[in-house]
Amino acid sequence: MYMDNSATSPINPEVLDAMLPYLKEEYGNASTLYTLGIHAKRAINNARIQVAKLINAQDDEITFTSGGTESDNMAIKSTALAQLKTDNPKKHIITTQIEHPAVLNTCKYLEEFGFDITYLPVNEEGLISLDELENAIRDDTILISVMHSNNEIGTIQPVKQIGEIAHKHGIVFHCDAVQSVGKVPVDVEAQNIDILSLSGHKINGPKGIGAIYIKKGVKLDPYIHGGGQENSKRSGTENVAAIVGLGKAAQIAQENLDDAIKHNQQIRDAIIEKTTARIKDTYVNGSLDERLPNNVHLRFSGVEGESLILKLAQKGIYAATGSACSTHNLQGSHVLAALGITPALSHGSLRLSIGPENSIDDVDYIVDAIDETVGYLRSISPLWDNKTDEYIGDRFERPMDEEDEHCYLE
Structure with a gap:
C-alpha cells in the first residue's frame, strides 16, 4: 500500500x-x-x-x-x-x-x-x-x-x-x-x-x-x-x-478533482478517527479543518519515527515521517519545531499521503498495522513506562531553545 x-x-x-x-x-x-x-x-x-x-x-x-x-x-x-x-x-x-x-x-x-x-x-x-x-x-x-x-x-x-x-x-x-x-x-x-x-x-x-x-x-x-x-x-x-x-x-x-477530494477525505478521516480512538497518546499534527484532503500526519508519544516507517514497510505500507532539519544534532522537523513540538515528540511522527490507488477498504489493515507497530516500539522504548502505560519522555526532554525554534535556517 x-x-x-x-x-x-x-x-x-x-x-x-x-x-x-x-x-x-x-x-x-x-x-x-x-x-x-x-x-x-x-x-x-x-x-x-x-x-x-x-x-x-x-x-x-x-x-x-x-x-x-x-x-x-x-x-x-x-x-x-x-x-x-x-x-x-x-x-x-x-x-x-x-x-x-x-x-x-x-x-x-x-x-x-x-x-x-x-x-x-x-x-x-x-x-x-x-x-x-x-x-x-x-x-x-x-x-x-x-x-x-x-x-x-x-x-x-x-x-x-x-x-x-x-x-x-x-x-x-x-x-x-x-x-x-x-x-x-x-x-x-x-x-x-x-x-x-x-x-x-x-x-x-x-x-x-x-x-x-x-x-x-x-x-x-x-x-x-x-x-x-x-x-x-x-x-x-x-x-x-x-x-x-x-x-x-x-x-x-481537473476532470476528477471533486471525486478525488471526496475519495481522499473519506480515507483520511477514517484513518485519523480510528487511529486516535484506538492508540493512546496519538495526536494530529496541523489543522483538522484547514487541511489537505489527502494528508494524515500523526504523532505517537514514545515512538521513534524512522523505526515506525521501517516496520510499516515490512508490513507492505510505504509512508513517511517528518523530514530531518539537522541530523547532526538530532533536531526534528523544522515544521513541527515551528508548531512548538519538542524534538523527541516530533521524531514520533507519521505522514500518510493518499492517492487514487488507495481504497477505503485498506483502512482497517493500515490502522491495525500502526497499532501493532506502535505497541511494539513503545514496549522497547525508554520513553514509555510499560507498567503504567504512560509516556515519560517529558521527564528527560530538555526545553526547546532558540536553536530548535529556528532550525528552519539549518
Missing part, C-alpha cells in the same frame, strides 16, 4: 500513453520549422493550455520548468535580482518558518547578498497570523512567499487573504502550490496569486517537469539564459514528452 503520494506519485497510465509518442516517433525539437518540430511545438502549447486551465490562468502565463524547486528558485531569485539593477534596491522578503527547503534555502542564500528575510511564525496548527504578516511589511518589501499548503502537515494557508494584503501594499505574492495543485481547487485569479509553483510528479505525472505561473504584468528576469525558449523566460530545449505528461496529468486532475 503506497501511502507516500506527497513525496511522489505513481504515473497515471493515461499520462504514460500520452508521453510515449514523444519518446519514439514524435521526437522533434520544438524550435525547428519542419513537421516534427511543428508537432512538438503544438504538443507543448496544448499542455500549456491544460496546465493553465487547472489553476484558472491564461496559457501564455505558464512557463515550464524542471519542477517545483526550480519554480520556487525562479520566483524568488528573479524578483531579487531585478532589484540589484536599480539605483536604490529594495531588499526585504517575507516568508514563513514552515516553507519547503526550496524556498527557505533560496531565501537564506539571498541573505548573503544583503537581503533581509522575515520568517513569519505559525500557530500550533501551522497557520500564519494575517496581522503579523501585515505588520511585517516594510517600505522595502518586494515579495511575500507563502506556501499554499504544507508538504508535511498538510495545513492550508489563508491564501486569498494573504494575496489581498500583498496587493494592498503593492507587493508581489508568490505561492508554492506544489502540494495543493490537483488536490484542492487552486484559482490564481480568485486567490490573488501573482506567481505560483507546481510540479508534475505530485499529480501522477512524470518527474523532472513543473511549471511556474507568472501573472501578466509581473516581470521576472530570465532565470536560465540561452536560446530563448519559453518566451525567453527559461531557455533550453524543451522536454516535450515530460511537458505532454504534465499537461495530461493536469487535465485528468
Whole structure:
C-alpha cells in the first residue's frame, strides 16, 4: 500500500500513453520549422493550455520548468535580482518558518547578498497570523512567499487573504502550490496569486517537469539564459514528452478533482478517527479543518519515527515521517519545531499521503498495522513506562531553545 503520494506519485497510465509518442516517433525539437518540430511545438502549447486551465490562468502565463524547486528558485531569485539593477534596491522578503527547503534555502542564500528575510511564525496548527504578516511589511518589501499548503502537515494557508494584503501594499505574492495543485481547487485569479509553483510528479505525472505561473504584468528576469525558449523566460530545449505528461496529468486532475477530494477525505478521516480512538497518546499534527484532503500526519508519544516507517514497510505500507532539519544534532522537523513540538515528540511522527490507488477498504489493515507497530516500539522504548502505560519522555526532554525554534535556517 503506497501511502507516500506527497513525496511522489505513481504515473497515471493515461499520462504514460500520452508521453510515449514523444519518446519514439514524435521526437522533434520544438524550435525547428519542419513537421516534427511543428508537432512538438503544438504538443507543448496544448499542455500549456491544460496546465493553465487547472489553476484558472491564461496559457501564455505558464512557463515550464524542471519542477517545483526550480519554480520556487525562479520566483524568488528573479524578483531579487531585478532589484540589484536599480539605483536604490529594495531588499526585504517575507516568508514563513514552515516553507519547503526550496524556498527557505533560496531565501537564506539571498541573505548573503544583503537581503533581509522575515520568517513569519505559525500557530500550533501551522497557520500564519494575517496581522503579523501585515505588520511585517516594510517600505522595502518586494515579495511575500507563502506556501499554499504544507508538504508535511498538510495545513492550508489563508491564501486569498494573504494575496489581498500583498496587493494592498503593492507587493508581489508568490505561492508554492506544489502540494495543493490537483488536490484542492487552486484559482490564481480568485486567490490573488501573482506567481505560483507546481510540479508534475505530485499529480501522477512524470518527474523532472513543473511549471511556474507568472501573472501578466509581473516581470521576472530570465532565470536560465540561452536560446530563448519559453518566451525567453527559461531557455533550453524543451522536454516535450515530460511537458505532454504534465499537461495530461493536469487535465485528468481537473476532470476528477471533486471525486478525488471526496475519495481522499473519506480515507483520511477514517484513518485519523480510528487511529486516535484506538492508540493512546496519538495526536494530529496541523489543522483538522484547514487541511489537505489527502494528508494524515500523526504523532505517537514514545515512538521513534524512522523505526515506525521501517516496520510499516515490512508490513507492505510505504509512508513517511517528518523530514530531518539537522541530523547532526538530532533536531526534528523544522515544521513541527515551528508548531512548538519538542524534538523527541516530533521524531514520533507519521505522514500518510493518499492517492487514487488507495481504497477505503485498506483502512482497517493500515490502522491495525500502526497499532501493532506502535505497541511494539513503545514496549522497547525508554520513553514509555510499560507498567503504567504512560509516556515519560517529558521527564528527560530538555526545553526547546532558540536553536530548535529556528532550525528552519539549518
